[in-house]
Amino acid sequence: MHSGPKxxxxxxxxxxxxxxxxxxxxxxSEQLFVGDQVLRAxxxxxxxxxxxxxxxxxxDLQIDFWRDPTKPGRPADLRVPxxxxxxxxxxxxxxxxxxxxxxxxxxxxLDEEKRTMMLSRRMxxxxxxxxxxxxxxxxxxxDWMDTLVADHPNLVSKIQIGESYEKRPLYVLKFSTGGxxxxxxxxxxxxxxxxxxxxxxxxxxxxxxxxxxxxxxxxTSLLDTVDIFFEIVTNPDGYAFTHSSNRLWRKTRSINAAxxxxxxxxxxxxxxxxxxxxxxxxxxxxxxHGPYAHSxxxxxxxVDFIQSHGxxxxxxxxxxxSQMLMFxxxxxxxxxxxxxxxxxxxKKAVNDLTAVYGTEYTYGSIADTIYLAAGTTxxxxxxxxxxxxxxxxxxxxxxxxxxxxxxxxxxxxxETWPALLDILVHIQQHPY
Amino acid sequence: MPGLxxxxxxxxxxxxxxxxxxxxxxxxLWPFAPGVMHALNPSDRQASKAAWVALHxxxxxxASPSLLxxxxxxxxxxxxxxxxxxxxxxxxxxxxxxxxxxLKRSPPEVNIKCADIQDKKQIQEQDNRxxxxxxxxxxxxxxxDIPDSHGNxxxxxxxLWGLAVAGGSFIMLKKSTENLGYxxxxxKAVKQQIRKNNAVELEFMILLHETxxxxxxxxxxxxxxxxxxxxTLKYICTSVNHWLEDGSGQDYGSAAGMFHxxxxxx
Numbered sequence: 001m002h003s004g005p006k007x008x009x010x011x012x013x014x015x016x017x018x019x020x021x022x023x024x025x026x027x028x029s030e031q032l033f034v035g036d037q038v039l040r041a042x043x044x045x046x047x048x049x050x051x052x053x054x055x056x057x058x059x060d061l062q063i064d065f066w067r068d069p070t071k072p073g074r075p076a077d078l079r080v081p082x083x084x085x086x087x088x089x090x091x092x093x094x095x096x097x098x099x100x101x102x103x104x105x106x107x108x109x110l111d112e113e114k115r116t117m118m119l120s121r122r123m124x125x126x127x128x129x130x131x132x133x134x135x136x137x138x139x140x141x142x143d144w145m146d147t148l149v150a151d152h153p154n155l156v157s158k159i160q161i162g163e164s165y166e167k168r169p170l171y172v173l174k175f176s177t178g179g180x181x182x183x184x185x186x187x188x189x190x191x192x193x194x195x196x197x198x199x200x201x202x203x204x205x206x207x208x209x210x211x212x213x214x215x216x217x218x219x220t221s222l223l224d225t226v227d228i229f230f231e232i233v234t235n236p237d238g239y240a241f242t243h244s245s246n247r248l249w250r251k252t253r254s255i256n257a258a259x260x261x262x263x264x265x266x267x268x269x270x271x272x273x274x275x276x277x278x279x280x281x282x283x284x285x286x287x288x289h290g291p292y293a294h295s296x297x298x299x300x301x302x303v304d305f306i307q308s309h310g311x312x313x314x315x316x317x318x319x320x321x322s323q324m325l326m327f328x329x330x331x332x333x334x335x336x337x338x339x340x341x342x343x344x345x346x347k348k349a350v351n352d353l354t355a356v357y358g359t360e361y362t363y364g365s366i367a368d369t370i371y372l373a374a375g376t377t378x379x380x381x382x383x384x385x386x387x388x389x390x391x392x393x394x395x396x397x398x399x400x401x402x403x404x405x406x407x408x409x410x411x412x413x414x415e416t417w418p419a420l421l422d423i424l425v426h427i428q429q430h431p432y
Numbered sequence: 433m434p435g436l437x438x439x440x441x442x443x444x445x446x447x448x449x450x451x452x453x454x455x456x457x458x459x460x461l462w463p464f465a466p467g468v469m470h471a472l473n474p475s476d477r478q479a480s481k482a483a484w485v486a487l488h489x490x491x492x493x494x495a496s497p498s499l500l501x502x503x504x505x506x507x508x509x510x511x512x513x514x515x516x517x518x519x520x521x522x523x524x525x526x527x528x529x530x531x532x533x534x535l536k537r538s539p540p541e542v543n544i545k546c547a548d549i550q551d552k553k554q555i556q557e558q559d560n561r562x563x564x565x566x567x568x569x570x571x572x573x574x575x576x577d578i579p580d581s582h583g584n585x586x587x588x589x590x591x592l593w594g595l596a597v598a599g600g601s602f603i604m605l606k607k608s609t610e611n612l613g614y615x616x617x618x619x620k621a622v623k624q625q626i627r628k629n630n631a632v633e634l635e636f637m638i639l640l641h642e643t644x645x646x647x648x649x650x651x652x653x654x655x656x657x658x659x660x661x662x663x664t665l666k667y668i669c670t671s672v673n674h675w676l677e678d679g680s681g682q683d684y685g686s687a688a689g690m691f692h693x694x695x696x697x698x
Contacts, residue, residue, distance in 0.1 A: 135582050196581075247581045248617060248639065248648050265646075278644075286646035371644040398615035399519060401641055405583035 035082030038066060038103035040075045041092060048097050052076055055091060063088065077102060132204045132413075134406045135196050138168075138240050141203060141233055145171060152210045155223070161231070162301030165254040168236040170301050173206055175228040177213075184227040185314040185427055186306060186386075187420075191266050191298075191377065192250045193238025195320040197394050197404045197412055202232035202318065204413035205420065218425060226313075226428050229305075235266055235298055248402060252296050256283035264290035267319075268373065269299045270380035273331025278372035289375050302377075307384070314388035314427040315381040316420065321401050322370065322393035323361045325350050325419065328382040330366030330373035338387055339365065345426050346390070349419035356415035359395065366391065388427050392416065474506045474536075507535040508610055518550070519597060520590055525550055534610040542605070562591040563659045566632045572624035579618065592622055592634075599655045599665050600638050607640075607669075617641040617648060632657040640669065647671065 043049045052069040055061065055078075062081045069076035080088045092099050130144050149156050155175055162170045176182065189202030209228065212219035233239050237253035251263030261284035268279035271293035275281065279289035294300045306312045327342040329335075336342065346363040353361055362369055366376065370393070381389040395404055395412045404412070472479050483503050491500050510532045516525045526547030533541040566573065578593050579585045585593055596619045604614035617639040625633040636653040651669035658664075 242581075248641075250646060286648075287644075373644075398641075400579060400583050401615050401617050403579045403581070403583045403618055405579065405585075408583070 035085075036079055036106040037082075037085060037101055038077055038079050038106060039088070039092070039099045040077050040102045041069070041097050041099040042075050043069055043072050043097060045072050048072065048095065051095055051097065052078075055088070061088060079103075079106060130203070130207070132200070132207065133410050135200055135409070136203070137243055138233060138236055141199065142169075142171065144203065145173060145232070148173070148206060148210060152213075155213055156206075156210055161305045162297055164235070164237045164298055165252055165296070166237045166240075168240070170231065170236065170298065171233070172305070173230040173232065175206075175209055175213075175223055175230065177223050179227075181309070181311050182225065182227045183311050183313045183427075183431060184229055184309060185316070185388075185424060186229050186231075186302075186312055186381075187316050187318070188231040188234045188302070188377070189318045190232060190239060191234040191317060192319060193235045193242045194248050194250050194402045195394075196242070196402065197320050197409060198318045199233055199239065200406075200409045201394060201413040201416060202230065204410065205417065206230050206232060208413075208417060218421065222421075222424055222428050226424070228424075229309075229312075231302070234302075237298075238263070250286050251288070252298055254290075254296060256288075257291070259283035261288075264288050264296050266296055266299050267317075267377055268375040269293065269296050270303075270375045270377055272376065272379035272383050273329075273374040276331050276372075276374035278331060278374040287373075293375065299377075303380070306381070306386070312381075312386055313432065314390075314423065315378065315386045316390045316392065316423060317377040318392045318394065320394040320404065321396050321398070323359060323395060323397050324369050324393040325353075325361055325363040326366045326369050326378070326391050326393070328365060328379045328389055330370075330376045330379050333365075333367045333372070335365065336382060342388070342390075345388075345423060349422040352422055353415050353419040356418065357411055359415055387432060388423065390423055392419075471508075474508050479506045505536045505538075507533045507541075509533045516546070520594055539606045540608055558591070559659065563632060563657070566624065567630070569624065569626065572626050574621075574623050575619075576621050577618065578622070593619060595634065595655065595657060596622065596636050596638055596653075599636065599653050599663055599667075600640070600651070602663070602665060603638075603651055603653065603667050603669065604640060607642075612645070613643045615641045615643075620650070630658065 041052060043052055049069050049072060056063050056065055056069075061084050063084070064079040065076065066079055067075060067077040078088070089099075130147070136144070145158055149158050155177060157174045157176070159172050159174055160169045161172050164170060187202070187205075190199035192198075209219060209223070209230075213223050214220055235252060238249050238251060241249045241253055249263075251265050253263055255262060256264075264283075265279070265285075265287045268287050268289040274293040275289055278287075280287045282288060290296060294303055306315075325346045327336065327339075327346060343364065350361045350363045353359065366373055366378065376391070378389040378391045394416060395408060400408075480503060483506050487501055487503065494500065512530045512532065513527065514530075515527045517523060518525045526549040528544055528546035530542060530544035535541070573592070575589050575592055578589050578596070597616055600616045604616070607614055620637040620639055622637075623635045625635065627633050634655045634657070636651075636655065638651050638653055640649040640651055641647075642649060649669045649671055651667055653665055653667045656664040
């Protein structure tokens with residue numbers, strides 16, 4: 001939750017970054033904003049609102065609203081070029097519109113931002129110097145992906161499988177040592193945005209795969225046979241929202257027709273038992289399945305990718321919290337045809353996980369282990385030719401829940417690694 | 433019971449359906465040590481018939497026209513044995529034996545006995561220190577977001593988190609059913625009301641995470657803590673979606689006018 005001044009500062013920072021990016025993309029012109037000021041004007045009635053709007057429409061004044069005038073009493077922020085400052089201030093004063101100077105010199109602020117950004121970028125230039133023991137923003141993770149690819153160009157590449165509702169790119173890291181459409185495993189983390197330990201575990205794991213190839217015989221043999229597709233931020237709109245507004249946001253950020261509630265549960269939106277018990281038809285619900293299966297672009301993009309790939313043999317979708325390893329079905333209690341094999345593999349994986357730090361996991365089908373859930377990723381994959389479909393619920397069991405301390409990121413990723421490897425190796429050794 | 437005392441996930445509940453070795457040298461775990469058990473559906477007619485039989489017996493034995501009972505509801509009882517860790521420092525805190533009776537129209541009924549392995553003296557000293565600290569403040573303590581987005585809790589806020597969990601546990605107990613479970617997701621805000629007398633008064637805004645619905649419930653909680661006494665609390669939980677929807681943030685103080693119902697004394 002942001003209080004007034006903090007929200008403003010964040011807004012200013014966002015706007016400043018936007019302006020700065022525009023500068024980078026455009027020509028190399030440094031001194032564009034020297035002497036420009038940002039004024040905060042507060043209209044006291046509707047007439048003053050109209051006056052402010054009219055002011056903005058005067059093209060020759062070149063006013064740039066950083067926060068638009070909306071209601072009396074609510075601040076409007078205007079960036080005014082240096083040469084127009086006098087005129088604008090006279091206008092405000094003569095109409096009795098109260099204002100204050102929020103930013104005395106925009107260029108100075110930009111210089112400061114640029115300096116700090118370059119500093120942190122210099123520190124994180126190498127992918128494995130990235131701080132794996134802390135939570136990161138979407139931008140930081142996307143930047144890190146590029147450095148991972150740059151550091152391991154013969155193993156890792158980045159592909160875009162689609163766009164989120166708010167038009168953010170959906171990036172997937174491809175781990176491949178060649179071949180032509182080799183059997184592949186799909187991994188995803190962060191489909192529920194508030195489950196921060198999963199995106200963080202995804203980053204650590206992707207790095208681990210890249211680092212161990214060529215050094216660890218198991219990983220080397222694995223990646224010489226099988227391709228891995230890894231979507232680390234499967235719900236980027238939600239993830240951005242957990243940083244900017246609501247840390248406990250779960251769903252996508254799509255707008256629902258005829259409802260003021262936003263978002264669809266991306267793990268109820270898949271076409272497997274869609275709409276059955278274990279999902280909700282209420283847009284305000286946290287388990288709202290959406291208007292129809294695959295309505296969410298975040299889900300549809302994965303469906304399209306896996307179907308067009310045609311050779312995906314395993315899928316692991318990672319969530320938190322509860323400390324469980326599960327397989328189909330979630331939408332019905334009937335055991336899956338491969339229940340025995342899936343159960344045995346889960347048992348082995350869980351044992352190897354527990355062996356690391358003693359963390360206890362339960363395992364079994366989704367319906368038996370946690371609850372009935374309809375329209376899940378794992379059920380869809382299983383019913384569409386992906387026999388080895390698993391879902392993890394990482395740490396913890398409720399003490400910190402979604403707000404798992406960052407000090408537990410690396411232990412969580414470290415203990416999950418052998419379990420994940422068990423599944424990957426089993427897939428490698430049991431082609432079908 | 434050594435075989436059944438195998439380590440279980442901290443504070444996780446397990447239903448035990450097994451035979452107990454009849455010649456166990458230790459005390460029976462529960463008031464009525466069961467033999468072979470299988471779960472009976474509470475809505476099963478046999479369950480309420482057997483319950484009536486038990487009541488016929490009790491009503492006769494009471495031999496009083498004023499002391500009579502009839503069945504309100506048949507519930508599902510769980511017999512449990514689980515291991516626990518300390519909530520604050522994560523260290524092993526021993527095992528507990530418990531029964532939980534879920535009823536349809538009332539909150540669950542609990543009997544519990546936990547092993548006594550924590551250092552009582554140290555705990556009392558810690559409580560006492562924190563209590564004195566809060567008591568002697570002239571400026572009310574105020575804090576937000578415990579834990580913060582990164583799961584971190586400032587050392588000074590740990591006991592505040594503890595009080596929130598202690599009070600919040602009452603709310604979660606009252607709301608729990610056989611199908612709905614709760615965890616304390618976060619303390620959004622806590623504010624102390626300075627009192628002249630011998631008590632600590634705090635207002636909380638806490639967020640409860642409900643499973644399996646995945647809902648987040650904001651609850652306003654007014655807590656009075658007197659050392660070595662049961663907690664006194666009043667609370668109101670809302671399911672206001674828009675409170676979390678647009679991120680504009682509601683000043684939790686405005687919720688103060690709302691609390692009226694649900695008083696609780698442990």
